[in-house]
Amino acid sequence: MVGKRLQDPVEEIAQLAFNIRCSVVKMLAAAGSGHLGGSLSCADILATLYGAVLKKQPENPKWGGRDRFVLSIGHVAPAYYAALAHSEYFPVEELLTLRKLGSRLQGHPSKLSGLPGVDASSGSLGQGLSLGVGFALAARLGSGIWTTYVLLGDGELQEGEVWEAAMSASHHHLGNLVAIVDRNGLQIDGPNQLVMGLEPLAKRWESFGWRVLEVDGHDIDALLSVLTEARPPDVPTVVLAKTVMGHGIRSIANKAEWHGKSPKPEQVDGFIHELGIAEEQRKGLYF
Structure with a gap:
């Protein structure tokens, strides 16, 4: 009997990313509200x-x-919810309850909702890295062997608390802490550089004592490489992942107005079709 051939892990991750994006479009259309652009730009990161x-x-x-x-x-x-559901934390069907009264899938993650897989509540920008520092310190104090990963948006790097947390992480030599920045360059008011410039971003992180890795945030092979390589035991790591807001849907890509906008029900089929074309292009099947 011939054994089942294992699928290429990169292709498995790519399929997960595609599923996440399709689910996001359907969820937001059903809810009538939500943030599409950034949910699409970070899908490959979450899938990896x-x-x-x-x-x-x-x-x-x-x-x-x-x-x-x-x-x-x-x-x-x-x-995030789509990544959890497609990773079997809870039924995929529950995704369509997003933002509904009584749903565990609130507009922002809530640990109090009881949704499996959610370790921390969030929503107020700039606070997540501080939580990550706390988790990393807890692992050390409790002899834990886990790593803490924090996904940040580039716009929220304009918040001062991020840099207080960054300074704390390097001071405490938290090699078990990895920050990932979804660097799509846009926020609700427009390009980062016009709202409040972040560059030279890599040097800023380095000046706070972090190891800095830069990667194409839509190149799954590259993401997998930087996120699994050996880390220094006493230096926190930040991955600056260059992405495109609205990635996968060409008609909305790189448009800041889609930061906090949801598709209308009549747009769903067209957006899913565009995602399918993008996936075929990635595989080299579309000409």
């Missing part, structure tokens, strides 16, 4: 984390040995 990087047990979400994850950029919760 939940598809291959994080130590996790979806059937036992409170397992003590799990890696911790903090979604600092809380308004992209739809992509």
Whole structure:
């Protein structure tokens, strides 16, 4: 009997990212509100984390040995929820309850909602890295072996608390802390550089004592490489992932107005079609 051939892990992650994006479009259309642009730009990052990087047990979400994850950029919760559902933390069908009265899928992640896989509440921008520092310190104090990952948006790097947390992480030599920045260059008021410039971003992080890695945030092979490579034991790591707001849907890509906008029900089929074309192009099947 011939054994089943294992699928390429990169292709498995890419399929997860595609599923996340399709679910996000459907969820937001059903809810009539939400943040589409950033949910699409971070989908490959979340798919790589939940598809291959994080130590996790979806059937036992409170397992003590799990890696911790903090979604600092809380308004992209739809992509986070989709990553959890497609990783079997809860039924995919529940995704369509997003923002509904009584749903566990609130507009921003809430640990109090009881949704499996959510380790931290978030929503007020700039606070997630501080939570990550706390988780990383707790691992050290409790002899834990987990790593804490924090996903930040680039716009929220304009918040002062981010840099207080960054200074704290390097001071305490938290090599078990990894920050990932979804660097799509846009926020609700327009380009980062016009609202409040961030460059030279890599040098800013380095000046706070962090190891800095830069990567194409839509190149899953590259993401997998930087997120799984050996880390220094006493230096926190930040991954600056260059992405495109609205990635996968060409008609809305790189448009700041889609930061906090949801598709209308009549747009769903067209957006899903565009996602399908983008996936075929990635595979080299579309000409």
